[in-house]
Amino acid sequence: MGAVLAVIVVVGGWWVVRTHNRLVRLRNQTQASWAQIDVQLKRRHELIPNLVEGARGYAAHERGTFEAVTAARGAAVSSGLGAADRATAEDALTATLAKLFALGESYPELRADQHFSAVQAELRSAEDKIAYARQFYNSAVQSYHTALESFPGNVMAGLGGAHGRREYFQAAGVAQETVPVRFA
DSSP states (O other): OOOHHHHHHHHHHHHHHHHHHHHHHHHHHHHHHHHHHHHHHHHHHHHHHHHHHHTTTTTTTTTHHHHHHHHHHHHHOOSSHHHHHHHHHHHHHHHHHHHHHHHHHHHHHHHHHHHHHHHHHHHHHHHHHHHHHHHHHHHHHHHHHHHHHHHTHHHHHHHHHOOOOOOOOOOOOGGGOOOOOOOO
């Protein structure tokens, strides 16, 4: 009888430790993947002033566009934003960057400038990395939520109290709208 009780205690303890460690690993993965988004966004934020300065010399009268990009970058860089607010600020920055890229199309000499083209290519590469990092983060959040909501994770989460839900990084407003395609 004592041996059976000892086995039950050992298996129960193993189950508690294993479940807790799994939740901790998944929580840490969401935090690490959020940090990766942050790294990619900072890289993008560093490239934007170079792009604006490169375009400013060619299109000095487009001051409103430059100010909008600078203001959107400032809002996106501000710290302390949660995933939803950060996504909104980054989407606004993406929208203003699209206007800046359109300037490159309007000014052939700007489009031909090697520095502007190189920074623009780096920025596009950064955008691809950001999209991947967001996808990875959302996948990590989904795995974490699944573990929190399914047995035995829900029991451990209820007992431990240190495991809370994370926000998904979702596209807001403009990024969710369908882009019309017209063939001439």
